Amino acid sequence: MLAITGPHDTPAVMKAVHAHLPKPHDPHTDLIPPQGIKLTPGHYAYLKIAEGCNHRCSFCIIPSMRGDLVSRPIGEVMQEAENLVKAGVKELLVISQDTSAYGVDVKYRTGFWRGRPVKTRMTQLCENLAELGAWVRLHYVYPYPHVDEVIPLMSGGRILPYLDVPFQHASPRILKLMRRPASAAKVLRRLQGWRQTCPDITVRSTFIVGFPGETEAEFCELLSFLEEAQLDRVGCFAYSPVEGAAANDLPGAVPEEVKNLRKEKFMLTQARISAQRLKRKVGKTVRVLVDEPGVGRSSADAPEIDGVVRFSGGRAGEFRDVTIDRADQHDLYGRLQ
Numbered sequence: 001m002l003a004i005t006g007p008h009d010t011p012a013v014m015k016a017v018h019a020h021l022p023k024p025h026d027p028h029t030d031l032i033p034p035q036g037i038k039l040t041p042g043h044y045a046y047l048k049i050a051e052g053c054n055h056r057c058s059f060c061i062i063p064s065m066r067g068d069l070v071s072r073p074i075g076e077v078m079q080e081a082e083n084l085v086k087a088g089v090k091e092l093l094v095i096s097q098d099t100s101a102y103g104v105d106v107k108y109r110t111g112f113w114r115g116r117p118v119k120t121r122m123t124q125l126c127e128n129l130a131e132l133g134a135w136v137r138l139h140y141v142y143p144y145p146h147v148d149e150v151i152p153l154m155s156g157g158r159i160l161p162y163l164d165v166p167f168q169h170a171s172p173r174i175l176k177l178m179r180r181p182a183s184a185a186k187v188l189r190r191l192q193g194w195r196q197t198c199p200d201i202t203v204r205s206t207f208i209v210g211f212p213g214e215t216e217a218e219f220c221e222l223l224s225f226l227e228e229a230q231l232d233r234v235g236c237f238a239y240s241p242v243e244g245a246a247a248n249d250l251p252g253a254v255p256e257e258v259k260n261l262r263k264e265k266f267m268l269t270q271a272r273i274s275a276q277r278l279k280r281k282v283g284k285t286v287r288v289l290v291d292e293p294g295v296g297r298s299s300a301d302a303p304e305i306d307g308v309v310r311f312s313g314g315r316a317g318e319f320r321d322v323t324i325d326r327a328d329q330h331d332l333y334g335r336l337q
């Protein structure tokens with residue numbers, strides 16, 4: 001057997017081996033198409049880039065279940081993404097427990113894709129995914145300084161101008177109890193910077209209300225943060241203890257009815273902000289990816305968690321332009337062009 005390849009290119013090594021030694025039949029994998037198995041509709045797919053997490057948020061048990069961050073090799077991630085796009089996927093949703101930490105565990109090791117060296121790092125991942133010609137949407141990004149590097153890719157139209165950043169709270173004391181590294185003031189400055197570079201950016205986040213010990217004043221601090229941050233999309237959970245989480249030992253459990261009232265107040269505040277922000281899109285023409293006839297999503301709408309754009313007509317999986325006639329708190333309504 002003679003082949004020129006190396007440890008950077010597992011598929012080429014395996015091809016050379018299988019040329020002489022046929023691959024044994026494996027009933028568990030041989031029925032799987034080369035692009036893998038997806039449980040989402042054909043036109044979008046989740047691309048998992050890492051497993052586990054180096055944070056230790058006190059309300060979460062993921063690190064104790066899945067361990068510290070383990071990044072998938074960049075070449076493998078890019079190959080999967082390329083296979084998905086070849087199989088007809090139009091939108092890749094990049095996910096992990098902390099997408100911005102991609103590659104930290106392997107010291108941003110250099111891998112290979114299409115024979116080129118590529119670093120195991122979020123920015124380089126985004127630059128390379130952008131070459132595939134599909135929509136690329138980033139989920140679960142921490143507001144670290146290096147996240148600023150991907151914003152120009154968004155303003156340049158290479159990846160979707162969308163960031164899903166779970167802030168969880170704004171009060172410094174609650175964030176500390178949650179063992180979250182962020183600070184509200186820094187987050188606001190960072191948001192401002194992102195919007196300066198990319199005015200069309202959509203920022204989604206999630207928050208927890210009623211965390212143990214949360215006072216009325218700290219909850220109000222969170223509401224003021226919402227007013228100031230003017231986020232586009234927001235999810236809110238009333239705190240509920242998870243078996244095995246460190247937060248269970250914290251004093252000052254918030255009564256259920258207070259948690260629910262806070263959640264309601266939080267959602268009402270955000271509904272007003274979202275409605276105002278969506279209204280600004282009326283009269284504009286936006287590109288959508290059609291999920292089913294009459295329903296599509298723009299760059300601002302991740303599947304399942306955000307709103308949609310409604311119109312009449314269209315076929316699942318096609319990109320269309322829609323002129324927006326009206327908006328409500330979640331969705332836009334318009335006409336296909």
Ligand code: SF4
Pocket residue numbers: 053054055056057060061062063097098
């Ligand atoms: S909440 Fe997210 S960032 Fe925090 S420990 Fe859990 S997985 Fe990690």
